[in-house]
Amino acid sequence: MELNIDIVEERNKSVVRLSGEIDVYTAPQLKEKLLPLTKMTGNEVEVDMEFVSYMDSTGLGVFISALKSSNENSSKLKMINLSDRVYRVFNITGLHEIMDLERINKVER
Amino acid sequence: MELNIDIVEERNKSVVRLSGEIDVYTAPQLKEKLLPLTKMTGNEVEVDMEFVSYMDSTGLGVFISALKSSNENSSKLKMINLSDRVYRVFNITGLHEIMDLERINKVER
Amino acid sequence: MSNVDLIEMKIPAKAEYVGVIRLTLSGIANRIGFSYEEIEDIKVAISEAITNSITHGGVKEGEGEITISFGVYEDRLEVMVADDGESFQLNEVKSKIGPYKKSESMEDLREGGFGLFLIEVLMDKVQINNGLDGVTVLMTKYLNGVGVDLDDDQVSSQS
């Protein structure tokens, strides 16, 4: 019932490793850590979601504002290793059409 | 929140493999399956508790009546692969003194 | 013996307790016999309803109370989420929710409005009641995944 957020900074790239649940309780922490990374021009932000066991619309909200910010600041946002469960939430809401998503063991966008 | 009870009959020996939780909901099923095995004279009843994730006093009640029955019917009752959690409940209540218990990775009686 | 078991919970309107309700729900849904996938879907739907009560209920964070009722039937689960906050214009809101549409430009992309939509997609039947003293969301999920229309308003008549 917590969300661990691990950030590794590489050259022009930030890798964000999440593990736990993204809900109304944890989404604010995620937003606070993720948004600054998308504000660095030219930065490639890769969010590894392999160990995200739960996500609802509060998570979508965070990724939508991160996407907007990355568009405004010419950075890139990519979510990788999405489980079927997590992908399902993006997919039902149609957001898979505008987000750069890579499913676990399945390449899609 | 269920208890799976698997019984393998060998020569003069019954191996009972439990997995799940032993509580007020599942204890009656366990009693129903375990007691008849202790009623066979000379039978050796071995209960493998490795995958028991939870047990409370309702489980103790079942094992006490099985022990009584095995004493009356000259059979043997032995519990093996007890996790620390499960052993703790026998231990606190002092029942480890009269039961044949073998802890997981630790030999005791 | 009645043909429904009612489980009622009251929690503070605080974000940190949504996860607790998900755990309770998983136990109840498991008892009824829902699959892992179905349980995960119901978890999202209930979390959305509770999240709305917390964020839109109109109460200061931590001051309101949310009531969650689980109606356990043989063939279905009914979940009611009720807050004691402000009501809202359902029709106005309904015109705004739904999936992302390609026509939306990136700049206008809304960051919310997916919660009620997810509830509708993930559950078989949804009923929203706007009272003077808060919003009540009644959600039904059938065991076989098919939303048969039966006379099943036992929980709703309680609200």
Next chain:
Amino acid sequence: MSNVDLIEMKIPAKAEYVGVIRLTLSGIANRIGFSYEEIEDIKVAISEAITNSITHGGVKEGEGEITISFGVYEDRLEVMVADDGESFQLNEVKSKIGPYKKSESMEDLREGGFGLFLIEVLMDKVQINNGLDGVTVLMTKYLNGVGVDLDDDQVSSQS
């Protein structure tokens, strides 16, 4: 803002719901910061209290209701289990419970009576109230495992 969060649950007095309460409890205790071992201990204590309400509450299986209240404090968890069944002679019972004693012969070995004893050992503070309309067990577990005696009767005054 008060310094306690109250979570209240009502369940049918049926064996199948004890596991649901354990799940809820694990979420709440985890929030407070209890260790895995401590959470498992509290699970046993609460299950014992609910089991007693189901089996000794004097109601026909499936007809009574059990109320479980969780009082979430910074330094402790208070859990109250209350049934609407019959009361009992606490003093008479107290003389019978306890751990197994070597003096007991195998034939006389009691098959029950370990529930209340486990509650007392596993929790830091236990208070049993015998009302006219049922039994209330109030259990407290402190975060650091030490049962400091503070003025902490907020939940009990509710019963």
